[in-house]
Amino acid sequence: MHGRCALIIGGSISGLLAAHLLRSIGWDAIVFERNATNLTGRGAGISTQIQFVDILRRIDIPFDDSMGIHVGTLICLDRSGGIVRKEPTARTMSAWSRLYGALLDRLPTEKYRLDMQFERFEQNDDGVTAIFSDGSRVRGDLLVGADGVRSCVREQLLPQLQPNYAGYIAWRAMIDESAVPEKIRAEVFDLYTFCLPEGELFLGYPVPGRNNETKIGHRAYNIVWYRPTDPATGLVDLCTDATGRCHGTAIPPPLIRDEVIADIKATARALVAPQAAKIFERSARPFFQPIFDLESPQIVFGRAVLLGDAAFVARPHVGAGVTKAALDASSLADALSTAGDDLDAGLARYQREQLSFGRALVALGREEGAYLSAQLKPREQRTGEELHRDFDRVVGMHNARTGKIQQLIAGRRADV
Numbered sequence: 001m002h003g004r005c006a007l008i009i010g011g012s013i014s015g016l017l018a019a020h021l022l023r024s025i026g027w028d029a030i031v032f033e034r035n036a037t038n039l040t041g042r043g044a045g046i047s048t049q050i051q052f053v054d055i056l057r058r059i060d061i062p063f064d065d066s067m068g069i070h071v072g073t074l075i076c077l078d079r080s081g082g083i084v085r086k087e088p089t090a091r092t093m094s095a096w097s098r099l100y101g102a103l104l105d106r107l108p109t110e111k112y113r114l115d116m117q118f119e120r121f122e123q124n125d126d127g128v129t130a131i132f133s134d135g136s137r138v139r140g141d142l143l144v145g146a147d148g149v150r151s152c153v154r155e156q157l158l159p160q161l162q163p164n165y166a167g168y169i170a171w172r173a174m175i176d177e178s179a180v181p182e183k184i185r186a187e188v189f190d191l192y193t194f195c196l197p198e199g200e201l202f203l204g205y206p207v208p209g210r211n212n213e214t215k216i217g218h219r220a221y222n223i224v225w226y227r228p229t230d231p232a233t234g235l236v237d238l239c240t241d242a243t244g245r246c247h248g249t250a251i252p253p254p255l256i257r258d259e260v261i262a263d264i265k266a267t268a269r270a271l272v273a274p275q276a277a278k279i280f281e282r283s284a285r286p287f288f289q290p291i292f293d294l295e296s297p298q299i300v301f302g303r304a305v306l307l308g309d310a311a312f313v314a315r316p317h318v319g320a321g322v323t324k325a326a327l328d329a330s331s332l333a334d335a336l337s338t339a340g341d342d343l344d345a346g347l348a349r350y351q352r353e354q355l356s357f358g359r360a361l362v363a364l365g366r367e368e369g370a371y372l373s374a375q376l377k378p379r380e381q382r383t384g385e386e387l388h389r390d391f392d393r394v395v396g397m398h399n400a401r402t403g404k405i406q407q408l409i410a411g412r413r414a415d416v
């Protein structure tokens, strides 16, 4: 196994985790990212799971207080701003750019190649050749597709497979702590806050701020607001820019029309607790992401594998995208290390472990998102649970998640 090299397509969280974990078992790994500059500017809050923290430790990245903000209380606010529920929770909220920066800093710069748009690959018994849009060809022993939900690697391997739109979008916003009015900051900033407008789900919580600061006064507030949106009418309109061009099912955030932004802020004032609406309104450019899930029937294809969101996407309710990326990468490294020279056996083991885990995680996300998806059905066709959300069930599923993921991991090992 000595001297093997993995070509990793996609330089985000999955790609970097795969590079570190493969390097930890003695492989060489080179990451190819299509963006010309590094991705540090991406701003989104990320909830983390204990299993993710364990894998970071394995690659010598301590998950200390600079990595995230601990949140110990969960509340639910009603439309008038009253607290209808308050209970303890234990969550650590990090920021995408903080995790990305920690992973990137520890990778030798020559192993992270920007401005490398992967186009296709060829393989034979000896290995793989990745071919890039500038015509360059790079030879390796294994190709790792870590290029996200719209993966080009997967497109070549499973051209028929498309992500499923879940029937709702997530509006997202990050607001500097200093921009949150003092009274509201004292009332809700440190808490994990739910608002439950009919048919929707609004979440707010503190995350590291600009430059990934976790000190009080320098943090940020992250909002994720799930709203059912008809694909044929609502989503098409939201994805149409000011020139009238429709961008399909997702639009780059800077192109979201001003009137769409004004409208969502007015809707926040009408539907969610005033404290939450006031914070949301302070965001200059909230943006939205349509929610998809994706289930690959296969993740190993000779010397090419899929990993992270390229392989499976669970709806974000499970808050486990980066955890799954880490588990995929550690499963791949462990399987290859255990199999020694028998690369095929190692890859087969990776597929057995992570295929069942990915499927189970997607199912968990669908279960948590079922109420939101059902809102596109005519009212008379909805079941009792789809018409009336039980608050205990929403919070119960949220709180039980880490335990459920632990059970899925245990189940994954039992399958092998």
Ligand SMILES: Cc1cc2nc3c(=O)[nH]c(=O)nc-3n(C[C@H](O)[C@H](O)[C@H](O)COP(=O)(O)OP(=O)(O)OC[C@H]3O[C@@H](n4cnc5c(N)ncnc54)[C@H](O)[C@@H]3O)c2cc1C
Binding pocket: 009, 010, 011, 012, 013, 014, 015, 032, 033, 034, 035, 039, 045, 046, 047, 048, 116, 117, 118, 119, 146, 147, 148, 149, 150, 151, 152, 170, 172, 224, 289, 307, 308, 309, 310, 316, 319, 320, 321, 322, 323, 325
């Ligand atoms: C609304 C929302 C909320 C979320 N909240 C959470 C959360 O709280 N906790 C959590 O753990 N996860 C969350 N996630 C999911 C999480 O962000 C991802 O699962 C995780 O970051 C892993 O992504 P990835 O690295 O596999 O793919 P991506 O981050 O999509 O990265 C793919 C990379 O591949 C590159 N690429 C694509 N095509 C090519 C090509 N042809 N050539 C070269 N490079 C290419 C892209 O530029 C990109 O950098 C959320 C997702 C959404 C949509």
